[in-house]
Amino acid sequence: MFDQRSSTTALSARALVKRFGGVCAVDGVSLDVPSGRIFGLIGPNGAGKSTLFDLLAGEQRPTSGAVALSGVAVEDEGAHRRLARGLGRTFQVPRPFAGMTLIENVMLGAQGQSGERILPNWLQPGRVRRQESEARDRAMELLRFVQLEAQALSPARVLSGGQRKLLELARALMAAPSLLLLDEPAAGVNPSLLAVIVERIAEVNARGVAVLVIEHNMDVIATLCEHVFVMAAGKLLCEGTPGAVVRDPRVIEAYLGGAPA
Numbered sequence: 606m607f608d609q610r611s612s613t614t615a616l617s618a619r620a621l622v623k624r625f626g627g628v629c630a631v632d633g634v635s636l637d638v639p640s641g642r643i644f645g646l647i648g649p650n651g652a653g654k655s656t657l658f659d660l661l662a663g664e665q666r667p668t669s670g671a672v673a674l675s676g677v678a679v680e681d682e683g684a685h686r687r688l689a690r691g692l693g694r695t696f697q698v699p700r701p702f703a704g705m706t707l708i709e710n711v712m713l714g715a716q717g718q719s720g721e722r723i724l725p726n727w728l729q730p731g732r733v734r735r736q737e738s739e740a741r742d743r744a745m746e747l748l749r750f751v752q753l754e755a756q757a758l759s760p761a762r763v764l765s766g767g768q769r770k771l772l773e774l775a776r777a778l779m780a781a782p783s784l785l786l787l788d789e790p791a792a793g794v795n796p797s798l799l800a801v802i803v804e805r806i807a808e809v810n811a812r813g814v815a816v817l818v819i820e821h822n823m824d825v826i827a828t829l830c831e832h833v834f835v836m837a838a839g840k841l842l843c844e845g846t847p848g849a850v851v852r853d854p855r856v857i858e859a860y861l862g863g864a865p866a
Contacts, residue, residue, distance in 0.1 A: 613640040613675065615784045615815035616692075621660055621670035623653075630656040631667075632839035638784070640675070643806070643816040645830035645847070647823070649859060653839040654819045655697065658786050661817075662694045663687040674784065693782030697789040697819075699769035701761035707772055708757040711744035712737075714779030740779075747775040751805055767798030774805060785809065787818040791825045803828055823851065835859075 616638040623631040631653045638644050648654050659665040661672060663684035672680045674690050684694075701710050748754045751771040756763070764772060770790055777785060790802050803825055810816050810829075820826050826833060827847040835842045835850055837859040843850060850856050 615640040617673040619671040622668045624668045643810040645826045645833040646819045648836035652836040691783035693777035694786040695773045699773040703762035711775045714776040715740040751775045767794035784815045791822040
């Protein structure tokens with residue numbers, strides 16, 4: 606098990622199960638992610654990693670089991686409530702609003718905006734304008750952070766796959782999360798942009814945001830993560846440092862496809 610350098614736990618899952626008819630996609634998975642740390646989640650295709658993320662983020666309800674954010678039970682809460690509690694998420698395939706500008710896409714991540722309700726627009730127009738201005742400034746700051754500031758007024762449809770992942774990261778950060786679930790941020794990204802993505806994830810974590818990242822690129826896992834969970838066939842197969850798990854015979858058989866070096 607990992608050493609407990611953090612006194613708090615950002616995310617805790619206990620005995621999570623998710624069944625789809627006769628198929629058990631997640632089978633009794635338990636894990637902890639301490640606050641301010643960056644951990645990885647690896648496994649072969651079909652291992653249940655993205656389904657586990659759905660359960661952790663509130664996109665799906667578990668068949669059984671428990672999820673807690675900073676010690677608060679949330680398994681009965683939806684994704685919007687978990688977002689309000691500080692859990693942000695990106696997806697393996699980014700989902701920008703293609704016809705909206707980059708800055709508009711990022712601003713959508715802002716939470717608690719008075720202008721989202723009808724009455725404040727009539728009764729508190731000054732407050733609504735002030736919040737929108739602050740959100741725009743924050744969105745531009747985040748676009749600068751992910752090196753997309755120059756395209757802030759361009760529609761998201763013009764972006765490459767790697768740029769869309771950077772945009773999605775900026776939108777997730779707009780909600781000021783304390784925990785980020787990143788689903789394959791390196792998939793399909795060219796090497797130059799991949800270096801930017803890895804750099805930005807490391808910097809986000811250095812600012813105190815806990816991260817759990819699904820990734821097939823083991824170089825990225827080794828660069829970013831101090832601790833790795835390995836899934837296979839819906840179960841948690843093992844866990845440990847990146848160096849330890851890649852030498853584990855069970856991992857080599859289930860995921861890496863070869864014999865130990």
